Amino acid sequence: MKTGFKPIQTLNQRNFKKNKGRNLVAVMAILMTAIMFTTLFTLAQSMSRNMVEMTFRQTGYDGQASFKNITPEQFSLIADHPDVAEAGESLVLGLAQNKKLGGKQVEIRWSSDINARHSFAMPAAGTMPTAADEIALDTLTLDRLGIPHQLGEPVTLEWRKDLAKDEVTVSTFTLCGFWEGNESVYASMAWVSREFADEMIGNHVPDGKTDILGLHTAQIILHSDRNIEATMENILADTGLTDLEYGVNLAYSPEMNATAAQESLPMYLGMALVFLAGYLIIYNIFQISVTADIQFYGKLKTLGTTTKQIKKLIYGQANRLCAIGIPLGLLLGWLLGMVLVPVLMGRLEGKAVVSSHPVIFLGSALFAWLTVTISCLRPARLAGKVSPIEALRMSDAATAGRKKSKRTRNGASVTGMAWANLGRNKKRTVTVICSLTLGLVLLSCFYAKNAAFDMEKYLSELTISDFRLDDSSSADYIGGYDPHGSTLNAELVASVEGLAGLEAIGHQYSHQFELTLDDETVQNIAAFYTQEMLDDWATYDPSGPAQIKNAMETREAVGVLYGMDGIPLDAITQDRYLLSGTYDAEEFAGGDYVLAIGPAIDSTDPERKAVLPVPAVGSSIALENRTYTVMAIVYPLQAVEEGAYEGGVQNRHSMSFIIPASAFRQQWPENTLRRLFFHVEDEHIPAAQEMLDAYTKTIDTSLPVTSRKTMTQQYEAETRASAVMGNTISVIIALVGVLNFINSMVTAIVSRKKEFAMIQSVGMTKRQLRKMLICEGLDYAAITLIVSYLVSALAVGIGVRAMTANEFSTFHFTLMPLMICTPVLLAFAVLIPFLCFKNLEKQSIVERLRTE
Numbered sequence: 103m104k105t106g107f108k109p110i111q112t113l114n115q116r117n118f119k120k121n122k123g124r125n126l127v128a129v130m131a132i133l134m135t136a137i138m139f140t141t142l143f144t145l146a147q148s149m150s151r152n153m154v155e156m157t158f159r160q161t162g163y164d165g166q167a168s169f170k171n172i173t174p175e176q177f178s179l180i181a182d183h184p185d186v187a188e189a190g191e192s193l194v195l196g197l198a199q200n201k202k203l204g205g206k207q208v209e210i211r212w213s214s215d216i217n218a219r220h221s222f223a224m225p226a227a228g229t230m231p232t233a234a235d236e237i238a239l240d241t242l243t244l245d246r247l248g249i250p251h252q253l254g255e256p257v258t259l260e261w262r263k264d265l266a267k268d269e270v271t272v273s274t275f276t277l278c279g280f281w282e283g284n285e286s287v288y289a290s291m292a293w294v295s296r297e298f299a300d301e302m303i304g305n306h307v308p309d310g311k312t313d314i315l316g317l318h319t320a321q322i323i324l325h326s327d328r329n330i331e332a333t334m335e336n337i338l339a340d341t342g343l344t345d346l347e348y349g350v351n352l353a354y355s356p357e358m359n360a361t362a363a364q365e366s367l368p369m370y371l372g373m374a375l376v377f378l379a380g381y382l383i384i385y386n387i388f389q390i391s392v393t394a395d396i397q398f399y400g401k402l403k404t405l406g407t408t409t410k411q412i413k414k415l416i417y418g419q420a421n422r423l424c425a426i427g428i429p430l431g432l433l434l435g436w437l438l439g440m441v442l443v444p445v446l447m448g449r450l451e452g453k454a455v456v457s458s459h460p461v462i463f464l465g466s467a468l469f470a471w472l473t474v475t476i477s478c479l480r481p482a483r484l485a486g487k488v489s490p491i492e493a494l495r496m497s498d499a500a501t502a503g504r505k506k507s508k509r510t511r512n513g514a515s516v517t518g519m520a521w522a523n524l525g526r527n528k529k530r531t532v533t534v535i536c537s538l539t540l541g542l543v544l545l546s547c548f549y550a551k552n553a554a555f556d557m558e559k560y561l562s563e564l565t566i567s568d569f570r571l572d573d574s575s576s577a578d579y580i581g582g583y584d585p586h587g588s589t590l591n592a593e594l595v596a597s598v599e600g601l602a603g604l605e606a607i608g609h610q611y612s613h614q615f616e617l618t619l620d621d622e623t624v625q626n627i628a629a630f631y632t633q634e635m636l637d638d639w640a641t642y643d644p645s646g647p648a649q650i651k652n653a654m655e656t657r658e659a660v661g662v663l664y665g666m667d668g669i670p671l672d673a674i675t676q677d678r679y680l681l682s683g684t685y686d687a688e689e690f691a692g693g694d695y696v697l698a699i700g701p702a703i704d705s706t707d708p709e710r711k712a713v714l715p716v717p718a719v720g721s722s723i724a725l726e727n728r729t730y731t732v733m734a735i736v737y738p739l740q741a742v743e744e745g746a747y748e749g750g751v752q753n754r755h756s757m758s759f760i761i762p763a764s765a766f767r768q769q770w771p772e773n774t775l776r777r778l779f780f781h782v783e784d785e786h787i788p789a790a791q792e793m794l795d796a797y798t799k800t801i802d803t804s805l806p807v808t809s810r811k812t813m814t815q816q817y818e819a820e821t822r823a824s825a826v827m828g829n830t831i832s833v834i835i836a837l838v839g840v841l842n843f844i845n846s847m848v849t850a851i852v853s854r855k856k857e858f859a860m861i862q863s864v865g866m867t868k869r870q871l872r873k874m875l876i877c878e879g880l881d882y883a884a885i886t887l888i889v890s891y892l893v894s895a896l897a898v899g900i901g902v903r904a905m906t907a908n909e910f911s912t913f914h915f916t917l918m919p920l921m922i923c924t925p926v927l928l929a930f931a932v933l934i935p936f937l938c939f940k941n942l943e944k945q946s947i948v949e950r951l952r953t954e
Contacts (some may be wrong), residue, residue: 108193110411110415110418116881117415121391123432124387124391126217127387127845128384128387128388128423128427128428129423130386130841131380131384131385131841131845132423132424132427132428132431132474133427133428133431134834135379135384135427136428136430136431136432136435136466136467137434137435138372138373138376138435139373139430139438140432140434140435140438140462140463141435141436141439141442142373142439143462143465144435144443144456144457145442146370147457148439148443148455148457149458152455154353156606156686157326157352157353158353159286160265160286160288160352161223161351161352162221162222162288163217163221163324163928164323164351165190165321165323166323166324166327166334166350167321167322167324167334167350167351168319168349169319169321169322169346169347169348169349170317170319170349171319171347172318172319173318174191174318176346177189178322179341179343180338182376183337183340183341185324186322186324186337187323187325188220188322189320189412190214190216190320192212192213192214192217192320193212193213193299193319194209194210194315194316194318194319195210195211195261195263195315196210196263196264196271197209197210197259197261197314197581198210198245198259198261198292199260199262199270200258200259200260200457201579201804202246202586202802202803202804203247203804204574204575204578204804205574205575205577205578206242206243206288206575207258207290207581208292209290210294211291212293212294212295213230216322216323217320218291218293220321220323221321222284223240223281223291225238225278225279226281226282227279227281227859228253228278228279230293231278231279231293232293232295232297232841233234233276233278233294234297234301235274236276236277236295237257237276237277237293237294238279238280238281238292238293239257239280239290239292240283240284240291241281242283243290243891245803246803246804248803249277252277253278254277255276256276257273257274257275258273259274259275259292260272263302263313263315264314265313265314265581272390273298279293285657302315303315303316322334322348327354330350343589366626372682375540375544376834377469377473379537379540379834380470380473380474380477381473381477382386382533382540383537383845384473384474384477384478385477385480385533386530387477387845388477388478388481389480389481389530391481392416392421392482392484399412399485399488400488400489403488408485409486410459410486412482412485413483413486416478416481416485417475417482419614420478424474428471432466432467436463440456443455443456445790462583484937495907513734516870516874520878520880520881523878524881526589528541531885534886535885535889536905538843538927539889539890541833541836541837542836542890542894542919542920542923543890543894543897544836545833545836545903545919545923546918547894547897547898549918549919550915551906553916554902554906554914556675556911556912561814565808565809565810565813566670566673567608567669567780567781568782568809568810568821569779569781569782569790569794569807569808569810570777570778570807570808571777571778571806571808572589572776573775573777573796574587574589574805574806575587575746576746576776579746582746582747582749583746584748585611585614585748585770585773585774585776586773588760589805590774590775590776590777590778594778594797594802594805595775595778597797598778600794601780601782601789603782603783603785603786603787603791604786605780605781605782606668606669606780606782607669607778607779607781608664608670608672608774608778609668609775609779610666610670610742610763610778610779611664611665611666611763611766611770611774611775611776612662612665612745612776613662614662614747614748614749615661615726616658616660617658617659617661618658618724620657620717620723621919622721623715623718623723624654624657626713626714626716626718627650627654629715630714631647631650631715634648640892649754650755652754652755657754658754659757660752660754660756660757661725661756661757662747662757663725663758663759664742664761664766664776665762665764665766665767665770666760666763668763668779669779670739671763674760675734675736676735679739680734681703681711681714681734681735681736682734683720683732683734685697685734686733689733689763690733691764694730695761696725696730696732696733696760696761697732697733697734698717698723698732698757699716699736699737699743699758700737700738701714701715701739702738703737716757717732719732719733720732723759730761738758742777786871787811791809791811794807794809836923843930843934844930846939847879847882851875851938851942854943855945858942859947859948868943871939872935872939875935875938875939876935876936879930879932879935880928880931880932883931891917891920894920895917
């Protein structure tokens, strides 16, 4: 059976085949729009997924909830509940204390296979332990211990069952399995067999605080990630275990969702810019197409075609173009996302995961299609409402009212005609200029923002020397800092002091004690920490205000006394870090003065500095049976102040003080170095790094080394995402603008073939015509550059200056990208009209005059 004749569909097909060149430009525009939407959707989805994966690894498991202390009977009840998909359990035996593992938390546990799998610690090689002398470890722990990645290797662990006691158990195992370690996990696992665990635990019942031998933990995997707390409460109610405490994985918290949304915000802002750029070019393409075919639409009107059918014809063309451009754009955009995701995720540990969620492709296709459809609204309305008579009179020029004729004494000039041609269709001219300007302005802003970052300011907060060596227990927040550690031994210090090109060195010692607060100090604390401040603090960290109140009530706090000389002392006593008082190096060296470390406040704010929550300058303070005078209060410089307390986590308020290293050594001669700082001449830095690399590889794998070079690399990895994303979006939008410019120039020239033939027939030479077209392109470029320089100057001078007004930036006014793009744009402005003219020359004047 034959189907009926469909005139609109037939016209669509024939019109599509006729305008191949115009369609190619439109498909390219839609393709680039779809590519950018897909790339941004891929980056946004991948960013969220990778941040969740990173949080999983940091928390140590990917289940929705966990129990830190649960009995086997309680575990069985919960595991059998219908809302629970899987449940894993483990038994804690203790923490490894091997010297080579200093600064790294390694927990010795028995684990079920489910628990190991959801803890990212299932052996990739070998198996989980089954015999009493078997153990499975990650590769990072094996590397620290100097054990090859081979099954059957002997492993000796020294471990503590009670963190409050010095008793150490030594056990030797055979390696039965291992997996790839990850630096971002809070602790590495050492899996032992159930037989070994039962033998060690016996009938012992842990207290769940420092005595951890036999602690039974569990993680719960639910069928859904939604309403986790409500589901868990329901499970506990059904099992009669409502008093049992559980924790929800941080990866599923609202805060995590907010962080992921914040990280993805640049992608969504990028989508808005892509929509704007896509709209400008696609609107321009269809506006030009409608103007060029307006007489065709007028003839259709005389044949009885309705406005609705005309619009349907234009939307049909748009949908055909979308059917070609969008699928290809989705594929290329996702492939581009695969390349960019590892770059953006470079700061995260582990392998970046590229999301292929259906929402990427559905969302990108929908946004690209909407961009095209919205771009067609006005051109379709123009084509639909035009009358046949108007259509026959319309040309490439705008349909404005009658223009006044202009008279000149010397007649028309080629440059004047070129300038006048821009005004023939003002809307198209403005659209092209806006499209080009948008990309150039964005490129200037992103460049200026990145150029404003001051690496020296950034590094001055994080590291105060070329190299910093720490005791391996300095960052052990569980086991605590050991003031008698052997990491920074005399041999290592001697090696550093013997380095070629050594410019300066500095030492830092540490001692912890019980501090009794006097009346004046308690008053200072009360005056600084107002009730409003404590209430605000309690909203995100209730323990902090509680510690402050407890210190004021009991008049007791944890005291930390640092002994310093050289680099750290010189750094923390700079004028910008003095919150109160003055520093006199000669008097301080006498040993009768102390520096109090104050709060992290803005040192330029006089109100915040009026009263500080430490002993006041000039007051006397007793520290460990010796009285000192407070010389000054200094800012808590991170490179000096960070680190663990002795004995691990302290749920009490603390205060820190500084005395000269020489005075410290006299009082506590047994304490060893906590940190060693040193500067090396630039040309000798590689040699120093090589010496430290060799030391950490062959002598002490636990030595923590911080260098300015590694901190610089870390920053570059962390900021690579915004730099790459911003510049990529800007370049793509600039390319879209160039494509818009090319399309407008080509269409303007092709649609005026007959006009050019007429003016050539009355005397204009080829040279003059070519000059006119090139001048027209240069006029486009000149206007674009003038607007771009003005808008960029305002955007950079006002917007970027405000955005970079922070402690790590030094604003520099620059329009470097515009200066680089200027000759490129001018070259395009000359090249494109020249090539179009060469193509125009292929037809004779007579042939062009016969063109309708």
